[in-house]
Amino acid sequence: MGARAIEGRVTAASEDGVVVFLIGMRINSFAAVRSWWPVARAMGPMLAELARDEDSGLLGCKSLLGGVREVYLVQYWESKEKLLAYAAAPEGNHRPAWAAFNRRVREGKGRVGLWHETYVVLAGSHETIYMNMPAFGLAKATGVVPVGRRGDRAADRLRTS
Structure with missing residues (x-):
């Protein structure tokens, strides 16, 4: 059934800064399973x-x-x-997966794509609202509080120093 919805309006508990990291894969050739399946599994x-x-x-x-x-x-x-430390850690899973992906890209002639974007969001520079939703996104990652605790309006929750 999935997570239970929280009735009403809530927001993420975190008022600290956060880093949002988006990473994705694009299958350019479904027939090239040997190119994209290992990337998906990594x-x-x-x-x-x-x-x-x-x-x-x-x-x-x-x-x-x-x-x-x-x-x-x-x-x-x-x-x-912490994000960059994980990416560079020689003992972790990321470095070998990245090396394998680079080999596959050279051999695969564009059959699979990979992308990432990193956003450093300073404290007070993010705002969230969830209505009749289970804990989701930043609220799932940092906790849920009633909207009123951080401000009823988006402008109230976007307090920049």
């Missing part, structure tokens, strides 16, 4: 590794489909330093 072990490490900095993530050819993740991180 994310699971990385997410499991991050979930086991409470100090990794990953607050939460959500996988999404972008039509037939695209799969992507929205990830919320404590800081850019």
Whole structure:
């Protein structure tokens, strides 16, 4: 059935800064399974590794489909330093997966694509609202509070210093 909806209006508990990391894969040739299947499978072990490490900095993530050819993740991180540390860690799953992907890109002649975008959002520079939804997005990653606790209007919740 899925997560239970929270009645009414709520917002994410976090008033701290957050890093939003978007990463995705595009299948350019469905017939080239040897090019895209290993890329698709690489994310699971990385997410499991991050979930086991409470100090990794990953607050939460959500996988999404972008039509037939695209799969992507929205990830919320404590800081850019923790995100970059994970990406560069020689003992983690990311470095070998990245090296394998680069080999596949050279051999695969464009049959699979990969992209990512990183946004550093300063404290007070993000605003959320969820109505009759289960905990979702940033609220699922950081906790849910009634809207009134952070301000009834979007402008109230967007307090920039």
